[in-house]
Amino acid sequence: MSKKKILFVDDEPETVVMISSRLRANDYEVLAATSGPESIHLAREFKPDLILLDIIMPAMEGYDVLLKLKAEDDLSQIPVIVLTAAARKNLEGMCVKAGAKAVVFKPFNPAELLALIKKAFDPNSKWRRPESICE
């Protein structure tokens, strides 16, 4: 079985480097984007199996990226896990309503993020309530 492809979107290159490395170490293929338009482009081109999306980015807010992804037929089926350091209260509800599988608050525990990713690839998993993990 080929490696699962994950698109990691975050405007901070340091975070991208670190998390990508962690994901690769866990046998995932990682594509990284550091801006909204770039992430849409990569999503169309590479058809990832999962998207990890940072919600606050310049130029295009991660939330707009989420709406755009969900509006495109080809991309709407890709599960999205939202990562955020924002403490905005209604953010979680907004993202889940817009189609995100889960919202993860930074700083997250990598082990828990990996567990969540595993769950996203498990066809039998249930996502009734918005899940959120944070330390």
Next chain:
Amino acid sequence: MEHNSGRLYGSIEASKKVKISLRQLYHWVDILQVVTPKTQKYGIRQFRRFTARDLMVLGKMKMLIEKGYTLHAATKMIKNNGIEDKFQEASSEENHSTAHLVVEHSRVVEELRKTRQETELILSSITSILIGLNPNNFVTHWNASAEVTFGITRENAVNKPLDSCEIQWDSAAVLEGIKKCRRTGRPTRINDIRFLRLGQQEGFLGITIIPVKNEAKDRLDLLIFGADITERKKLEQMKDEFVSTVSHELRTPLTVIREGVSQVLDGILGPTTEDQQKFLAISLQAIDRLGRIINDLLDISKIEAEKLELKLDLVDVNHIIQEITASSSPFQFRAKDKGLVLKANVPPGKVEVYADKDKLIQIFTNLIGNAMKFTEKGSVEVVLIEQADSIECHVSDTGRGISQEDLPKVFAKFQQFGRTNGPGEKGTGLGLAISKGLVEMHRGQIWIKTELGKGTSFIFTIPKLTEKEIFKDHITKALRKAIERENSLSVALFEVKDFSSLEKKLGQEKVARFMESLERSIKQSLRHKADIAVRSRRGILVILPSTNKEDALSAINRMEQDYQKAFSKAGFSEEMRITKKVVSFPDDGQTEEEILAQLME
């Protein structure tokens, strides 16, 4: 000598007061010029009021003459000795009281004048805005601060109706406040009124409208006190933003650092030597400690700002203690490392209170972690005692104890004493302050029993709330939000029919399991994050904010379908039936009492 009363203003009154003839008065007045030098300035025969001092001089002169002094001798005596010091003892009763009255009168007049002056000074110089209104809402007062704040002069405001003054503020809100104040006759406070400072910059006012009774009882004068609270609001907002920015800005780089260190340590990036691993491990511990400090700081600032909201649920404290002290728990590992015994002493069965489970765990974690840090040998024991109206939790150690002088510092922030140098997690200096805050938010108490060299016990209590109290608590909170946001609110109650007889028939445990299953199913059926489901022993309260009755009924029906499915799967007895009730705000009830009464009738 001219005897024209017009020329010597008040002379008749003066002569009456001192009880001498007018003729005598005029004769003396010539001499008075010598005695009271001021009179010369005006020319005594011309317009001049008799001052209190003049009258006193006259009174004294009369007294001296009556005693046999000549006019000249009396004048000389007054000139040399003055009047005030010896006047009183020398005066006859009559003259004394006259002079006293005169002095008193002029003192009162002077005081009134002073008070009036002071009042005007105060009114014009207070930094608060002050606007006076008569019963027809015409402006009667308009102080300097009002002039400055609104850029409207006193002349342009006084004697005009308030609404024609063209004040740039949310006049609808102000008028509503005025109406309310007139209706209730009570001081009315309105916060956050938008206004334009000097007609330019948007700001916020806080005003208090105070009713002032006048002759007509039902027609009140009003005083509006206002303060520009723009700066304060800005500060509050800045503090909130600061706290969340700190959390964001500190955590993001911390995550990167942690990941980097931990991946090198894990060997993801290649092999490392033992020494390198040792250093990285120490770094990782320090990073984690920094993360804990940030979290604790955020927690304590939220607790202090009363911004932390508890998610109250029926929680089994027994279960929490057992989990924390279970053989696989991190605390047991640490205890083994240190050669300590960590044990729990709890009553059998469930011990349930309404509490925030995560916060309760945080309290235990802090207290147990603290106890283990300061205990070198022996044990750390967690004891749970159930009382009629509360639970009491003890975390006791056989450590070094706390000295009398350190005791007051125990719950203070950043007060670490008796630091340990051994391995293990370093503290943040905030754990006990947070624990105390969390216990008190649960309306409990926390205290210490300690003996130097023998050990320390931290004891805290959490009161047991009744079903009604906890439901009311939840409804009150939700209702306050609904009113604030002008939203609707629906509340539903699911209850097990014939609860008591069912419990007798099937046993408490079975019914409790049924309730848990119901709770689980309902919680899974909730659609919005703000929706809440709270379980009591015999019922489940569901709170649906911003939901009107119609939507609430369809949501309740959906929940019913969900739990019926779950029940048939679990094979629960047909005898267990559930009654449901929905009450909506504002249609069915306006206050928490009304809503609660309809729900639990």
